[in-house]
Amino acid sequence: MEETKNKNTQVLDIGENYAEKYGFRDPEEYFHKGAKGISHEVVEMISRMKKEPDWMRDFRHKALDIFYAKPMPKWGNTELLNSINFADIYYYIKPIEAQGKSWDDVPEYIKKTFDRLGIPEAERKFLAGVTAQYESEVVYHSFKEDLEKQGVIFLDMDSGLREHEDIVKKYFATVIPPNDNKFAALNSAVWSGGSFIYVPPGLDVKIPLQAYFRINAENMGQFERTLIIADKGSRVHYIEGCTAPVYSTNSLHSAVVELLALEGAYIRYTTIQNWAHNIFNLVTKRAVAHKNATVEWVDGNIGSRLTMKFPAVYLVGEGAKGEILSIAFAGNGQHQDAGAKAIHAAPNTSSRITSKSISKGGGRASYRGLVKVYPHATKSKVSVECDALLIDGASRSDTYPTMEIDADEVRIEHEARVSKVAEEQIFYLTSRGLTEDEARLLIINGFIEPFTKELPMEYAVELNRLIELEMEGSVG
Amino acid sequence: MNEKKVIFAFKDIHIEVEGKEVVKGVSLEMREGEKHALMGPNGSGKSSLANALAGHPNYTITRGEAFINGKSLLEMDATERARAGLFLAFQYPLAIPGVTVANFLRSALKSKYNGDENILREFRKELNEKFQALDIDKVFATRYLNDGFSGGEKKRIEILQMAMLKPQVCLLDETDSGLDIDALRIVSKGINEFAPKDGAVLLVTHYQRMLNYVKPDKVHVMMAGQIVRSGGPELALQLEEQGYDWIEKEVMKAVEV
Structure with a gap:
């Protein structure tokens, strides 16, 4: 009885102290807070503060010109996209002067934030290294010595540029x-933070590398930049999760993530993003898989006002494999525009896309996918499966699948399904003593099980909890 | 016998489905430890009765009352009825993809006992024992509930659920249908072993054959939404030999008179 009661109070509370539960925020005591808006001066300031080499500074300025010149996308949810006011966003904030070298150096208020996110606990359990992004700068960064000894580089992107300029210069962008x-x-012009990983040839990084991202300042754009290079025959799994605070005005998150899996290498990139409901999450994620290499994107999207994210794999070497497994949860007022891209540019390549979406309370989930097989990519295999679950009649799901198959002897499987939670299923479960809410949640957890079973236990638990909160969050 | 406590009773139950009355005033009383069989031809309303009593939203009880252990049933929703000790073994159990049998049972138990984790302490052990008793392969614990199960497998899992959830009143809706003779024997054994000794079991069935294994104390025959005859186990045998026609004729005659 007690737990039911607690749960019920939680349900009632969620609208009121969501800010405390997930959207807790620290007073903004930033060492440096630039002016709002974007300009060449802002870019110059960012680059100077970071003491970057000239080529990076030039790169940023050129990127800004491209940003100015390019029109807004004319596809997707243009109405929401056009509501972004680029002049009303902070593009760079540095929370403390230097990066904390050890846990002791990290300021108390930031530790508190991490505590509530459960990071130290997570680390105790199985973290190889933690890069936690607080605001634009990575403040805490640690990883096990043995990894370092093996030659694995796992840094925030800024440190990566400082300490391994040659590698960054070779692969960046x-x-x-x-x-x-x-x-x-935009990201190229103002990027800050993100992860930089290099795994030397033949090395199998047995423990997942993890980063925790967090946005804190109101109206602050977070433009992290991640670059992962798995050298020949190496293996690595990178995990990031996000919990963002609640704010009243829009925040922009626009990351760029680049993965390179060289010959025979394996990269898995796992993300669970739980953004506050006013965040625009517009992310470009792309991987290149060389000969016999494998890249897997495991991508979970919860929260945000609008998410546009289509993790891509370019299969450029013979025998390369790409897998994109994603889930999206669209609640009231949210649009999850997510999907995947697989580009087959070599023979005997294979791709598998599995996309699952849940829409509830008038939320909208779109699957947008592109599979392209170039003429010389013969004997390739393509599999696309989209599964949408509608919780109620007010919600919406749509699919925009594109397939351009220009090669012969290509095996293609494509399945798309839209289903509703059946009343009969609910009755079946309630007749066993579950409440209707519990029944619905169990059905949803089952629906996304193909996704959660790919996550480390801790993340699977967190994901289920987040979805439980989302389900409780709105009544009716 | 009659001094035993009434565990489950309903009186003058009327049921509508999509505006059509399918059960027209049915009453029954079951005492501690009793097993009753509710028999009847297809479409006689016996499955509707079982579903409505369990709280299926598509079946509206328009009149009558029902009690489990003295508590009024009809104000409760399906969840509350289950928590009050009622269990319906489905004729067509539903698949819940992605939810394993073990996880489902764990969730159901936890929920039924309001989150009391103690109930789960012996869970694995108990589950294994019951799998064995019902001759179910252990791999079913990790398979998704009823997803791709054969008809017979689903029925066994229903009885497994009954065994794990330990209800007081079991409505078994055509649990014997779709079973071959071996499966029928195992499922029947399961019912005998795991049905509550201090509770009541209502076997809803078309055929007599299950009653060879699960002996009913009383047999009721339902036709056109009413219980038209009640008797001892011999009534079931008579039906097996002579079919339902003779009762129908007698009922018709009675109506004419």
């Missing part, structure tokens, strides 16, 4: 150039 799209250009 080679997968996603600034002129790819307007938001990639």
Whole structure:
């Protein structure tokens, strides 16, 4: 009885102290807070403060020109996209002067934030290294010595540039150039933070590398930049999760993530993003898989006002494999525009896309996917499966699948399903003593099980909890 | 016998489905430890009765009353009825993809006992024992509930659920249908073993064959939404030999008179 009661209070409370539960926020005591808006001066300031080499500074300025020149996307939810006011956003905030070198150096108020996110606990359990992004700068960064000894580089992107300029210069923006799209250009101009990983040839990084991201200042854009290079025959799993605070005005998150899996390498990139409901989450994620390499995106999207995210794999070497597994949860007032891209540019390549979406309370989930097989990519295999679950009649799901198959002997499987939670299923479960809410949640957890079973236990638990909160969050 | 406590009773139950009356005034009383069989031809309203009593939203009880352990049933929703000790074994159990049998049972138990984790302490052990008793392969614990199960497998899992959830009143809706003779024997054994000794079991069935294994104390025959005859186990045998026609004729005659 007690737990039911607690739960009920939680349900009632959620609208009121959501800010405390997830959207807790610290007073803004920033070392440096630039002016709102974007300009060449802001870009110059960012680059100077970071003491970057000239080539990066030039890169930023050129990217800004591209950002100015490019029009807003004319597809997707243009109404929401056009509501973004670029002049009303902070593009760079540095919370403390230097990066905390150890846990002791991290300021108390930031530790408190991490405590509530459960980071130290997570680390105790199985973290190899934690890069937690607080505001634009990475403040805490640690990873196990043995990884370092093996030659694995796991740094925040800024440190990566400082300490391994040669590697960064060789690969940075080679997968996603600034002129790819307007938001990639913006990120290129003002990027800050993100992860930089390099795994040397033949090394199997047994423990997942994890980063925790967090946005704190109101109206602050977070433009992290992640670059992961798995050298020949190496293996790595990178995990990031996000919990963002609640604010009344819009915040912009626009990341760029580039993955390179060299010959025979394996990269898995797992993300669970739980953004506050006013955040615009416009992310460009792309991977290149060379000969016999494998890239897997495991991508979970919860929260945000609008998410546009289509993790891509470019299969450029013979025998390369790509897998994109995603879920999206769209609640009231939210639009999850998520999907995947697989580009087959070599023979015997294979891709598998599994996309699951849940819409509830008038939320909208779109699947947008592109599979392209170039003429010489013969004997390739393509599999696309989209599954949408509607919780109520007010919600919406749509799919925009595109397939351009220009090669012969390609095996294609495509399935798309839209289903509703059946009343009969609910009755079946309630007749066993579950409440209707519990029954619905169990059905939803079952629906996304193919996704959660790919997550480390801790993340699976958190995801289920987040969805439980989302389900409780709105009544009717 | 009659001094035993009444565990489950309903009186003058009328049921509508999509505006049509399918059960027209049915009453029954079951005492502690009793097993009753509710028999009848297809469409006689016996499954509607079982579903309505369990709280199915598509079946509206328009009149009558029902009690479980003296508590009034009809004000409760399906969840509350289950928590009050009622259990319906479905004729067509539903698939819940992505939810394993073990996880489902764990959730149901936890929910039924209001989150009391103590109830789960012996869960694994108990589950294994019951799998064995019902001759269910242990891999079913990790399979998704009823997802791709054969008809017979689903029925066994229903009885497994009954065994794990330990209800007081069991409505078994055509649990014997779709079973081959071996499966029928195992499922029947399961019912005998795991049905509540201090509770009541209502076997809803078309055929007599299950009653060879699960002996009913009383047999009721339902036709056109009413219980037209009640008797001892011999009534079931008579039906097996002569079919339902003779009762129908007698009922018709009675109506004419």
